[in-house]
Amino acid sequence: MTQHRPNELRRPLTLRDVSEACGVSEMTVSRVLRNRADVSPATREKVLAAARALGYVPNKIAGALASQQVNLVAVIVPSLSNLVFPEVLSGISAALEETGLQPVFGVTNYSPDREETVLYEMLSWRPSGVILAGLEHTPAARAMLESAGIPVVEIMDTDGPAIDSVVGISHRAAGRQMADAIVSAGYRRIGFLGTKMPDDHRARKRMDGLVEGLAAHGLELAATEFYSGGSALQKGREMTKAILTRQPDLDFLYFSNDMIGAGGLLEAIEQGLDIPGKLGMAGFNGLNFLAGLPLRLATIDACRREIGERAAGIIAGRGTDGLVGGVRIELTPRLDPGDTIRRQQVQAPVSGAASS
Numbered sequence: 001m002t003q004h005r006p007n008e009l010r011r012p013l014t015l016r017d018v019s020e021a022c023g024v025s026e027m028t029v030s031r032v033l034r035n036r037a038d039v040s041p042a043t044r045e046k047v048l049a050a051a052r053a054l055g056y057v058p059n060k061i062a063g064a065l066a067s068q069q070v071n072l073v074a075v076i077v078p079s080l081s082n083l084v085f086p087e088v089l090s091g092i093s094a095a096l097e098e099t100g101l102q103p104v105f106g107v108t109n110y111s112p113d114r115e116e117t118v119l120y121e122m123l124s125w126r127p128s129g130v131i132l133a134g135l136e137h138t139p140a141a142r143a144m145l146e147s148a149g150i151p152v153v154e155i156m157d158t159d160g161p162a163i164d165s166v167v168g169i170s171h172r173a174a175g176r177q178m179a180d181a182i183v184s185a186g187y188r189r190i191g192f193l194g195t196k197m198p199d200d201h202r203a204r205k206r207m208d209g210l211v212e213g214l215a216a217h218g219l220e221l222a223a224t225e226f227y228s229g230g231s232a233l234q235k236g237r238e239m240t241k242a243i244l245t246r247q248p249d250l251d252f253l254y255f256s257n258d259m260i261g262a263g264g265l266l267e268a269i270e271q272g273l274d275i276p277g278k279l280g281m282a283g284f285n286g287l288n289f290l291a292g293l294p295l296r297l298a299t300i301d302a303c304r305r306e307i308g309e310r311a312a313g314i315i316a317g318r319g320t321d322g323l324v325g326g327v328r329i330e331l332t333p334r335l336d337p338g339d340t341i342r343r344q345q346v347q348a349p350v351s352g353a354a355s356s
Contacts (some may be wrong), residue, residue: 008225013056033058035100072314074122075103076132078110078200082231083187083259084135087156091308092131100129110199116141123148129315133336134159136201153311156302157206158330165327167311171202174300174333175209176216178254178282181298181335183217185342187252189279190214191223193239193264194256195231203256206284210254223247231256236263244271251279258283258290261297265340269294281340286333296327297339303331 015033022029024043031039032047039047050056065201068320075092077085092103105129106118115137122130123144129151137145145152145163152164159172182190192210194203211221225243227235239260244250255261261283272280275295283290286301314327337343 002201006199011180012053014035017054018047018051018056021054021253022046025156025339044086070126070128071101072125072127072155073101073226073312074106074119074130074132075128076108076115076118076122076130077108077135078108079230080105080107082257083287083289084257084302087304088133088308091305092312093308095309095312096316100270101312101316103131103216103312110196111140112136112141116144119144121169129153131155133157134201135166142320150356151315153314153327155307155311157202157205158328162328165311165314167307167314167327167329169303169307169331169333170209171205172209174213174284174302175206175211176213177209178206178284178300179210179213179217179331180354181216181221181337182252182254182280182282185276185280187342188219189222189247189250190219190252190254191225191243191247191250192221192254192256193236194224195227195229195235195239195260197228199228200256203284223250231259233263237258237267238263240264240267244268253279253281255281255283257309258285258287258297260301261299262290262293265293265295265297274338274341276340278344282301286336290338295340296336298341299336301336303333306331 015029018029019026024047028039028043029047030337032044033051073096075089079085096103104122106122108115108118119141127150129282130148131153133156135154135157142163154162154166156168158166158168158170174242191205194200194207196203196205201304214221223243223246227239229235236255236259240253240263243253253264257266261281265281268275268279268281275281282298284300284302286299290297290299310329
């Protein structure tokens with residue numbers, strides 16, 4: 001048996017190995033692997049075929065020493081257990097697929113300090129851009145983003161000033177839209193139920209919009225039920241039971257998201273309540289699983305996948321008029337009354353037109 005020294009077995013492949021395998025210069029191999037346009041299609045395919053056959057993976061960090069940047073996009077979201085964000089991430093991944101950019105994901109668990117830590121680590125790799133959820137950040141995180149010198153896109157929310165670009169919806173407008181729909185359907189005693197309060201700034205803004213919308217009709221929010229933990233069907237059932245036990249005269253429950261809303265709907269059905277006749281209900285996000293419930297929960301589609309796609313397009317240089325940076329895209333969410341708002345309601349438009 002032939003014996004090999006460990007360092008012979010583990011010698012990393014180099015550009016020279018690929019160059020010798022396909023018969024072109026190392027410079028040409030480098031251009032192909034950096035996705036430069038000044039290489040003929042035939043040569044590009046020859047180089048890529050040789051690299052694949054050898055199992056060569058470019059050293060991105062070595063290349064970054066010259067360019068001070070790697071082809072990574074830092075994507076920072078509050079949660080992966082929340083069904084909202086995987087769809088946003090799939091939109092980002094799909095939009096970056098043919099660009100040579102690769103998303104790298106970080107999770108903050110709704111903690112501003114954790115966001116600061118994740119952002120610091122990701123920026124230390126000199127990514128080509130940053131996509132992160134929300135407009136609220138610690139002073140240190142904001143300073144890092146403002147001085148990064150790369151495209152930054154804040155997503156999901158447009159209710160506030162942006163560091164660079166922003167793609168999302170107005171959550172205040174969504175709350176006002178829901179208030180108009182509730183009142184149009186004849187409901188008058190409205191309760192709001194929310195999780196991750198007050199750390200979920202977007203849910204707080206929806207509640208603020210709801211309060212503003214009700215006030216425009218001469219009404220006040222009758223009750224609230226908050227939970228600082230995450231969303232789950234069982235938690236939605238518990239919160240619904242608690243608020244209705246405390247105030248049984250409520251005739252509408254607006255949940256901060258579809259997950260606890262679905263749990264609340266199951267609890268109300270088990271109690272034998274007349275839905276939507278005596279009690280109306282609605283959630284937020286437009287999640288697909290609602291179609292499998294005994295009644296389809298009213299909800300607002302938050303444009304999740306499109307937000308991811310549009311944000312990634314800005315990072316990849318496909319923003320408005322081909323410009324990178326300073327892009328503002330406000331999408332228009334759609335209210336679906338489902339089976340839990342009285343059918344005689346007239347859907348009201350979102351306050352404020354979409355812009356991009």
